[in-house]
Amino acid sequence: MKHLLSINDLTKFEAIEILNTAQELARISDGPMKKLPTLRGRTIVNLFAEDSTRTRISFEAAAKRLSADVINFSAKGSSISKGESLKDTAQTLQAMGADAVIIRHSASGAAQRLADSRWMSGAVINAGDGTHEHPSQALLDAFTIRKHLAKSDEDLNGLRIVIVGDVLHSRVARSNVLLLSKLGAHVTLVAPPTLLPVGVESWPCQTSYDLDSVLKSADAVMMLRLQMERMSELFFPSAREYSRYFGLNGDRLRLLKKDAIVMHPGPMNRGLEITADAADGARSVIVEQVANGVSVRMAILYMLLAGSTKIGNLL
Amino acid sequence: MSSRSSNFLLKSLTLPNGDISDIEISDGVITATGKSLTSKDQSTELDFAGRIVLPGLVDLHTHLREPGKEDAETVLSGSRAAAKGGFVAISAMANTSPVADTAGVVEQVFALGQSAGFVDVFPIGAVTQGLVGETLSEIGAMADSRARVRIFSDDGNCVHDPLVMRRALEYVKQFDGVIAQHAQDPRLTIGSQMNEGEISSKLGLKGWPAVAEEAIIARDVLLADHVKSRLHICHLTTAGGVEIIRWAKARGINVTAEVTPHHLLLSDEYAQSYDPIFKVNPPLRTQRDIEALREGLADGTIDIVATDHAPHPAEAKECEWQEAAFGMLGLETALAIVNQTMVQTGLMNWEAVAERMSIAPARIGKYSQHGLPIEVGSVANLTIIDPLAKYRVDRDLVSSRSRNTPFHAMELQGVIQATFFRGLPTLLNGELISINSYDDN
Numbered sequence: 234m235k236h237l238l239s240i241n242d243l244t245k246f247e248a249i250e251i252l253n254t255a256q257e258l259a260r261i262s263d264g265p266m267k268k269l270p271t272l273r274g275r276t277i278v279n280l281f282a283e284d285s286t287r288t289r290i291s292f293e294a295a296a297k298r299l300s301a302d303v304i305n306f307s308a309k310g311s312s313i314s315k316g317e318s319l320k321d322t323a324q325t326l327q328a329m330g331a332d333a334v335i336i337r338h339s340a341s342g343a344a345q346r347l348a349d350s351r352w353m354s355g356a357v358i359n360a361g362d363g364t365h366e367h368p369s370q371a372l373l374d375a376f377t378i379r380k381h382l383a384k385s386d387e388d389l390n391g392l393r394i395v396i397v398g399d400v401l402h403s404r405v406a407r408s409n410v411l412l413l414s415k416l417g418a419h420v421t422l423v424a425p426p427t428l429l430p431v432g433v434e435s436w437p438c439q440t441s442y443d444l445d446s447v448l449k450s451a452d453a454v455m456m457l458r459l460q461m462e463r464m465s466e467l468f469f470p471s472a473r474e475y476s477r478y479f480g481l482n483g484d485r486l487r488l489l490k491k492d493a494i495v496m497h498p499g500p501m502n503r504g505l506e507i508t509a510d511a512a513d514g515a516r517s518v519i520v521e522q523v524a525n526g527v528s529v530r531m532a533i534l535y536m537l538l539a540g541s542t543k544i545g546n547l548l
Numbered sequence: 549m550s551s552r553s554s555n556f557l558l559k560s561l562t563l564p565n566g567d568i569s570d571i572e573i574s575d576g577v578i579t580a581t582g583k584s585l586t587s588k589d590q591s592t593e594l595d596f597a598g599r600i601v602l603p604g605l606v607d608l609h610t611h612l613r614e615p616g617k618e619d620a621e622t623v624l625s626g627s628r629a630a631a632k633g634g635f636v637a638i639s640a641m642a643n644t645s646p647v648a649d650t651a652g653v654v655e656q657v658f659a660l661g662q663s664a665g666f667v668d669v670f671p672i673g674a675v676t677q678g679l680v681g682e683t684l685s686e687i688g689a690m691a692d693s694r695a696r697v698r699i700f701s702d703d704g705n706c707v708h709d710p711l712v713m714r715r716a717l718e719y720v721k722q723f724d725g726v727i728a729q730h731a732q733d734p735r736l737t738i739g740s741q742m743n744e745g746e747i748s749s750k751l752g753l754k755g756w757p758a759v760a761e762e763a764i765i766a767r768d769v770l771l772a773d774h775v776k777s778r779l780h781i782c783h784l785t786t787a788g789g790v791e792i793i794r795w796a797k798a799r800g801i802n803v804t805a806e807v808t809p810h811h812l813l814l815s816d817e818y819a820q821s822y823d824p825i826f827k828v829n830p831p832l833r834t835q836r837d838i839e840a841l842r843e844g845l846a847d848g849t850i851d852i853v854a855t856d857h858a859p860h861p862a863e864a865k866e867c868e869w870q871e872a873a874f875g876m877l878g879l880e881t882a883l884a885i886v887n888q889t890m891v892q893t894g895l896m897n898w899e900a901v902a903e904r905m906s907i908a909p910a911r912i913g914k915y916s917q918h919g920l921p922i923e924v925g926s927v928a929n930l931t932i933i934d935p936l937a938k939y940r941v942d943r944d945l946v947s948s949r950s951r952n953t954p955f956h957a958m959e960l961q962g963v964i965q966a967t968f969f970r971g972l973p974t975l976l977n978g979e980l981i982s983i984n985s986y987d988d989n
Contacts, residue, residue: 320866340868341741341752342822349821350866363870365752407752431757432749 236348236357237533239366240411247536248412249387252376254532255525262298262528271539272301278331279305280322281360283339287499287523288360288370292335295530301538304331319343323352331355333538341365356537364402370498371408373529374455375416377522381494382452390417395447397423397479398457398506399468401430405498406457410438421447425479427468444479448488455496456481456507472505481511494518554972554986555591561601561932563922564898571601573928576971581924594976596932599965602902604636604929605883606909606918608699608728608806609782609854611875612638612669614660615653616645618949621859623660623669625949626879629857631666631974632947633879634931634964637910637918638667638857642674643704649674649685651693658695665984666974670913673697675716675727679705684716691723698914701728703782704829706764708734713768717777726778726804726912729768731789732830736760741870743816743831751819753869756831758786765789769796769803780912781805783856785830787840794849804912806854807841809885810876810954818954824865824872825954828858845904846895852909855882859950877953880946885955887935887962906931928971937963947980 234242243251261269277296281289289305296303306326319338326334333356336344341363348357361367375389383389394413400406400422413420420438422429429440441447448454459475469475476482481495489495495516501507512519556573563569572580572591587593607630613621621629623640630638640657642648648657654671661669673690677683679702690697700720707713707729716727737760742748744755765781769792772779784790784805793805810828815835818826826832844850858875865872886905890896896904910919920926938961943951967975972983 318863318867338868340870342870343868345822346868349823363752364754404752407750430749431744431755432746435746435749 234537237368237537238344238348238357238359240368240371240408240415245415248372248375248415251372251529251532251536252379253386254535255376255528258531258535259525259528268298268300270300271535272296272299275301275332275538276330277301277303277534278326278334279303280326280334281305281307281337282343283337283361285337285361288337291523291526292360292530294527295534298527299531299534301534319346320350320352323347323350327353327355333358333534335360337361339363358533358537361404363404365404366408367404368408368412369526369530369533370405371412372533373522373526374409374496374498375412376525376529377496377518378413378418378453378494380525381518382492388417389413392418392452393450394418394420395423395451395454396420396457397444397454397481399428399459399463400424400433400457401428402460402463403457409455410436414438423447423479425469428463444485445488448485449490451489451493453494453496454481454489458498458500459502459506476505480506480508482508483510486511486514486516489516496522499523553590553592555588556971556973557585557587557591557593558601558932559593559595560597561599564600564602564902566898571922571930573968573971576928578922578924578926578928581922594966596965599932599934600898601922602898602931602933603906603919603922604967604969605634605905605931606913606915607635607638607855607857607879607882608852608909608913609703609856610638610640610879611643611856611858612640612657613859614644615656619861621949623657624664625947626857626859627661627664627666627669628980629877629879629946629948631967631969631980632964633881634883634933634967634975635879636667636929636931636967636969637915638669638879639699639913640669640671641703642672642701643679647674647678648672649677649679651686651689654690654695654697655693663984665982666980667969668915668918670915671695671697672699672701672703672728675700675702675707676712681705681707681709681712684712684719687716687719687725688722691725698723698725699728699780699912700725701730701782703728703730706730706732706734708764710767710771714771714775717772717779718775721777724778724914726780728780728782729764730782731761731764731768733760733763736763741827742819743833745816745834747816747819751822753819758788758833761786761830762788762792765792769793769801772803773799773801777802779803783808783811783830783854784841784844784850785811785833785837787837790840790844790849794844797849804851804908805849806852807845807850808854808856809878809882812838812841812845812889813885814954822869824867824869825876825952825956827869827872827874828876829874842889842895845890846900851904852912853882853886853905854909855879859948860952861950865952875952877946877948877950880948881941881953881955881960883931883933883964884960884962887933888960891935892961928968930968931964932966934963934965936961939963
């Protein structure tokens with residue numbers, strides 16, 4: 234595997250390998266020597282053509298813990314904001330000797346364009362492309378779910394995962410449906426019909442319009458961020474009505490099973506898709522997701538750039 | 549070029565009806581047909597055994613980009629591409645800069661076509677000023693101009709306001725004009741990128757629902773019926789659209805429809821590459837739609853094939869999908885694709901190809917010197933194709949000024965052998981020749 238553009242690039246075996254590697258790396262990170270020499274001398278570019286703080290910082294931390302040189306290339310104030318094309322940006326990065334480019338972009342497919350073109354030869358890692366995919370987020374979510382709920386390290390068999398909110402515009406939802414179903418979990422998407430894409434019936438998951446009815450059997454409930462401009466685009470009548478039917482609040486928390494966990498990829502709209510008692514309560518693993526993100530992204534860089542998941546060989 | 553002959557004897561051609569015939573051309577006109585014709589003095593004899601001859605192809609939907617975007621195409625470069633594809637007449641869409649919404653612009657484009665000398669370039673006039681859908685253009689002035697415009701279209705934009713559409717349909721009745729509608733409800737397609745369905749849901753590209761096209765077609769056939777005018781639907785892409793046209797024709801409504809070669813061949817699965825070479829308006833649809841379009845073209849529900857030839861410079865396609873321009877080249881590959889998808893599959897014979905690609909488009913556009921039967925007395929506008937030969941499309945070898953062909957590296961069946969325009973070869977032995985270069989004679 235040269236690039237990570239979509240969950241479809243991964244076999245189940247490779248996905249589990251990444252999670253296992255991440256687990257190993259997390260253990261090392263907890264020890265006295267946080268930093269590994271693995272990617273010393275390698276150059277990794279964070280190409281963030283769309284604003285994002287947490288994903289960029291997470292990848293940056295991951296790359297630095299592997300001793301890579303990290304260059305941050307952000308939208309604001311860069312040549313991208315001055316209208317430079319993706320092609321020219323890519324060729325510039327190539328000329329500077331980037332071994333890998335981590336790309337966040339508002340256009341679906343931008344990462345694949347970068348990988349398929351002959352504009353650059355390094356590895357491409359999709360850190361979120363438009364409304365398409367966000368594979369590293371799905372991997373860290375699977376990592377978190379496995380840690381809390383899985384009966385085996387080999388799969389997520391039998392677990393029921395509920396993903397709630399703006400599925401139509403969510404790259405997190407797309408990647409999670411692909412990955413969690415690949416790992417054996419049952420995924421149910423819950424959203425108003427306006428926020429489920431036409432064609433969702435071909436996805437490997439179920440859908441529902443009724444959050445309360447699916448919460449009772451859920452092992453994990455993942456809330457998606459809702460952008461307020463969706464209201465003006467007629468996807469729902471009001472924020473209040475959205476929260477009433479699709480928000481996670483104290484009453485709904487009580488419907489969940491004893492061990493069920495609450496997840497959110499962030500950033501949260503508190504009071505809209507999730508209330509404070511759900512976000513901050515005992516079931517919430519939201520902060521832990523962030524920590525796991527660094528380990529999982531280290532594992533991804535490891536796998537793509539060191540060409541191996543066998544940590545022992547590289548220490 | 550003064551040594552070039554203007555008399556030709558074309559030997560052993562297969563006519564659209566399957567008969568074998570020679571064709572004699574003198575001074576631009578067919579002067580004899582039949583078997584075993586013999587050469588007169590100073591005439592050039594060419595053997596076309598095994599080749600099909602068609603009345604010269606006529607395209608009702610071509611973007612030539614001149615004036616305004618000469619980096620993408622000019623009237624001359626587009627004319628050359630047309631001759632290479634077997635066309636003798638093309639119709640220049642109005643979305644140039646300035647827009648072809650005045651007599652001045654259409655006369656300029658018409659004159660550029662005549663001076664290029666590869667095909668007749670018939671300008672299409674804008675329905676509304678600046679293509680913005682609000683105020684009618686000076687339709688009468690364009691109709692009366694030297695360009696004799698009969699087709700009006702805001703192509704690229706839909707005439708979405710039903711009142712504007714009604715008035716336009718009514719207004720063109722005075723000279724038997726036709727409104728060619730780009731059927732696309734603008735509100736249902738804000739930011740749309742590709743056909744809305746399974747594949748768009750997975751790719752996260754904003755969907756372009758079939759209903760956005762079909763709703764306008766349904767509205768407009770009813771309007772055309774009400775005001776008893778002539779409506780042409782550009783680039784039909786959906787199975788539902790075919791059904792509506794079929795219904796309207798059964799009701800006796802005066803509507804015609806076109807399909808592009810690319811919509812006969814390519815499905816939305818090509819979008820999975822995220823390569824915007826496959827980004828086009830209207831979008832590539834599903835295999836089911838393709839089947840319906842082929843069936844509709846075969847049974848005559850769809851009257852014509854039109855290319856929607858849409859050249860773009862490299863930078864308009866070498867980018868992210870959602871940033872890229874809509875459109876693909878079509879002139880040079882059209883007949884091969886029709887051969888491959890319709891003739892070689894047994895859906896259509898060559899008489900039907902002649903009807904859909906020459907006779908019917910000439911009738912719709914009122915191009916009186918085109919789409920004529922291959923018989924003595926007709927202007928010698930002819931297209932000759934080897935239907936069995938195959939070739940690999942190479943974007944570096946196109947005659948168009950742009951290279952945005954979605955068929956690059958694909959193998960197509962059907963090679964154009966010669967194009968005769970007003971009795972002179974504009975394409976022969978792989979060479980493109982302007983008929984104006986013969987004037988030195």
